[in-house]
Amino acid sequence: MSSFSGTYFDLFGLPANFVVQDQELANAYRTVQAHTHPDRFAADSEAQKRIALQWATHANDAYRTLKDPLQRAIYLLQLRGIETQAEHNTVMAHAFLMLQLEWREAIEAAQLEKNLPALQALLDKLHHERTLRLTKLVSLFEAQMDQAAAEVVRELMFIERVAQEAQAQIENLEYA
Incomplete structure (x- = not known):
């Protein structure tokens, strides 16, 4: 070796x-x-x-x-010389930022109301949003549109964070 x-x-x-x-x-x-x-x-x-x-x-x-599709996308972009820099590059489309705000508010409201079905519905929606973006990544990578792929990767990173928050709240309510 x-x-x-x-x-x-x-x-x-x-x-x-x-x-x-x-x-x-x-x-x-x-x-x-x-x-x-x-x-x-x-x-x-x-x-x-x-x-x-x-x-x-x-x-x-x-x-x-x-x-992991998200980690694979990040790695592939790095190989192509594109850093996603999600920690430093938070510039995103206004519509996506508003959507993210809505998701976080929905988590907060469901947590306060102890509304497990609302949290599960939000988690399902987040999984759907993730699937849509992963499908979009396939096309972007095939077309070698790396900058656009990096933007979608940043969105996916935010979606995963929000999904983790929703899952944590679901677990808190289930075990409370």
Whole structure:
């Protein structure tokens, strides 16, 4: 085993595309893990064991990144030289900002009213919004419209944060 070089896509022998077949990724991951799992190197030197552990960790990170569509989109944009910089770049369309405000107000109102069905309905809506944007990302990546893809990725990041807030409130109400 040598040092890491190439991309996560290279590691698994996959093309650097946004669309990844889950089964193909899982099979490639298992193949890499079979060759790099630290247990295979139990009788080897400490240095070789450390390298195997680093490879296994790298493969795990790569798999987690490529398995998650949002993380895969962020990674693919980074490979193309585009940083999403969501923490620093919060410039978004006014309509999306208003929508985000509405979602947060809906969470707050449902939480105050202890309205579990309203929270679940909002969570369903957020999942739908996520699906719409992931579908849009497929087209944007295929057309190599990376800046537009980065904007959609930033929206997805906000949607995921709001969905996490809604899920947390649902759990609070269910276990209260």
